[in-house]
Amino acid sequence: MNEEQYVLEAQSGHLQQPRCDAVYPVGLYGWRKRFLYFFLSLLLVIMIVNLALTVWIVKVMNFTVASPLVVWSDRNVTVNARNDQGQLTGQLTVGPDSVEAQCQRFEVWSRDGGKVLFSVDEKKISVGTDTVRVTGSDGGVFGHSVETPHIQADASQDLKLESPTRTLTMEAPRGVEVTAARGKLKATCRKDLELQSTEGEIFLDANTIRLGSFLPLGVYSPSSDAASQKQTVYELCICPNGKLYLSPAGSSSSCYSTSNVCLWN
Structure with missing residues (x-):
C-alpha cells in the first residue's frame, strides 16, 4: 500500500482503531490494605512509646538545663576518652572508696579559666594557688627535698620544722x-646543733643573748666547790674546736684552751 492509498483508506474509515477491552484497577485492596494500615498504626504506637520513655528518662536522670547533671550507679561510674584509632587516652573512675584519673596530665583551673590551680604529670606536681594550707595535726610530710621561696604559719599558729629521726637541713x-x-625562735635537737658559715660570719643581733644552764662548767676543781656554789657571774669561753663552756668570772679571764671541756671528745 502506497502513501496515497493509505490516506484514502484513512479518510474513508476503513482502517480499524485499536480496542482496549481490559481494565486494570490501581491501588491496594484486601489483605494488603489491612496490613499497611496495621503497620502504620504500629509505627505510630512505637513513636509514642519512645517519646514517653525519653521524657521519663530525662525526668528521672535530671537531664535539664536549669539543674546539675546527676549520674548515679550502684558501683563505679567511668568516663573514657579515646582517639581516632579507638585507643584509650583518658579515664575518670568514681568509685565508692576513691576517685581515680588516668591521663597524661591532670589539671584544675580557676573559675574564670585563666589560671592553673593544680596540675600533675609524671615528672612534677605544680600548685598555682597563693597559699597551700595543711590542716592535719601532723602537718605536711615530705619524703624527699622541698623547694619553696617562703614558709609561713597562720597568724595564730606556730611554725614548726621537725625531723624526728634524721637531719633537718636548710640550704640556699x-x-x-x-x-x-612577734614571737620567739626556738631550735631544739637531741645531739649537735651546728651553725656553719663557710665564707662569712654568724651574726647574733639582739638586746639580750642568753645561754641556758645546759652549757658545761669548765675550770672546775673539788677544792673550789663552796666557792662555785656562791658564784653568780660566769665567763663564756670557746674552745679551739668550737665548743662553748662557762668559766667562773674573776679579775682576769679564766678561759683556757686546756680546759677539761675542751679536752672532751
Missing part, C-alpha cells in the same frame, strides 16, 4: 633567713 646559695616578727 644566697643565705637562709629565719625571722620571728
Whole structure:
C-alpha cells in the first residue's frame, strides 16, 4: 500500500482503531490494605512509646538545663576518652572508696579559666594557688627535698620544722633567713646543733643573748666547790674546736684552751 492509498483508506474509515477491552484497577485492596494500615498504626504506637520513655528518662536522670547533671550507679561510674584509632587516652573512675584519673596530665583551673590551680604529670606536681594550707595535726610530710621561696604559719599558729629521726637541713646559695616578727625562735635537737658559715660570719643581733644552764662548767676543781656554789657571774669561753663552756668570772679571764671541756671528745 502506497502513501496515497493509505490516506484514502484513512479518510474513508476503513482502517480499524485499536480496542482496549481490559481494565486494570490501581491501588491496594484486601489483605494488603489491612496490613499497611496495621503497620502504620504500629509505627505510630512505637513513636509514642519512645517519646514517653525519653521524657521519663530525662525526668528521672535530671537531664535539664536549669539543674546539675546527676549520674548515679550502684558501683563505679567511668568516663573514657579515646582517639581516632579507638585507643584509650583518658579515664575518670568514681568509685565508692576513691576517685581515680588516668591521663597524661591532670589539671584544675580557676573559675574564670585563666589560671592553673593544680596540675600533675609524671615528672612534677605544680600548685598555682597563693597559699597551700595543711590542716592535719601532723602537718605536711615530705619524703624527699622541698623547694619553696617562703614558709609561713597562720597568724595564730606556730611554725614548726621537725625531723624526728634524721637531719633537718636548710640550704640556699644566697643565705637562709629565719625571722620571728612577734614571737620567739626556738631550735631544739637531741645531739649537735651546728651553725656553719663557710665564707662569712654568724651574726647574733639582739638586746639580750642568753645561754641556758645546759652549757658545761669548765675550770672546775673539788677544792673550789663552796666557792662555785656562791658564784653568780660566769665567763663564756670557746674552745679551739668550737665548743662553748662557762668559766667562773674573776679579775682576769679564766678561759683556757686546756680546759677539761675542751679536752672532751
